[in-house]
Amino acid sequence: MISSSKPRAVVLLSGGLDSATCLAIAQQKYDCYALSFAYGQRHNSELAAAARLAQALGAKEHRVVNIDLGGIGGSALTDTSIAVPEQASLGIPVTYVPARNTVFLAFALAFAEVIKAEAIVIGVNAVDYSGYPDCRPEYIAAFQKLAQLATKSGVEGVTLTIETPLLHLSKADIIKQGLLLGVDYALTVSCYQADLDGKACGKCDSCRLRREGFLAAGLADPTRYR
């Protein structure tokens, strides 16, 4: 019996529906190293979900990095003085965390260089993207260009790709694809203000997008509401 010789990828895993699907997709061609962040977010139960998902989906490793985005402030997700809205908003919402994906991808880049990964996989989505500027395709392309210039391995000619397998999928299509790959969505937590047990509010933008996704896919919604 020979050991696995798949290339390696760093997969950003929040514990939500999108990143769980991303991990399942990435597992098909990579040995996956899941990376999550403890960043003072209100929805810390996501981290427990991420750990369960990494194990259930067979990641080689799950690493949690503590970062201090709360110290920077400026978002309803890290600053408890700003309320999470319970209805859809126009424009960029207050749940936007300044430069969040840039910070996450920067750490993923560091981890990728250390473990000699060929790819970073991130579950951004341009369809249901909720108005976040750092989920757009042109942003991802700019980060890939930066990554090539930023690292020792890039200078030595190794190409690192930033893969976004969900970029053009609707929430319904994401769910259908994940179910085909065996993702147990009852393990995922999407709610911006989930309780400690991972139960969802059912009211925030993220809950709304998720519920609409299951409805549009014509599938039962396994979300645990409180």
Added chain:
Amino acid sequence: MISSSKPRAVVLLSGGLDSATCLAIAQQKYDCYALSFAYGQRHNSELAAAARLAQALGAKEHRVVNIDLGGIGGSALTDTSIAVPEQASLGIPVTYVPARNTVFLAFALAFAEVIKAEAIVIGVNAVDYSGYPDCRPEYIAAFQKLAQLATKSGVEGVTLTIETPLLHLSKADIIKQGLLLGVDYALTVSCYQADLDGKACGKCDSCRLRREGFLAAGLADPTRYR
């Protein structure tokens, strides 16, 4: 008397010679918000130096963000199992921290967005750049492009520039310019393995570049060696 109406800048301040000079230069046209990182580096005395410098040079605020680069590993500066070399090396040295400037600039970008800064100022240097890929001009240009796409303010048309006032200066010229602006280099710590009191080893790459800079400038070296 009217209050200050200078635009704001985030200045990355390590506590070393270069970033101290950067802060002094940036103070001439900006209200400066200094940003330092506690990242498990061996040279923690740099943080104490950064605090002294921020105060001495008149920064509006000095913020220290805790980050977990040690958890990612891969460098002599964050991983105590890798020795700091005591002679000049060819190529990219083991003191290279994977994706460090990308991580630092990502946090600076978040901070800049929160305080509505017009610039991020970073003391990278392409002359004495020690072989780090993320100190090159093409890297900085790629980050500026990314920043424009990454943020809510960028989407709304606000331009954030990444300024590198030291980029093409020799170490000697950096020191001469800093002295003209009143920088007290006795406050700065450059050594990769400074002791808790900030005293330098005199042997590492960083000590070597610093000593050669004072020599080339024909100026007295105020570094406190142990």
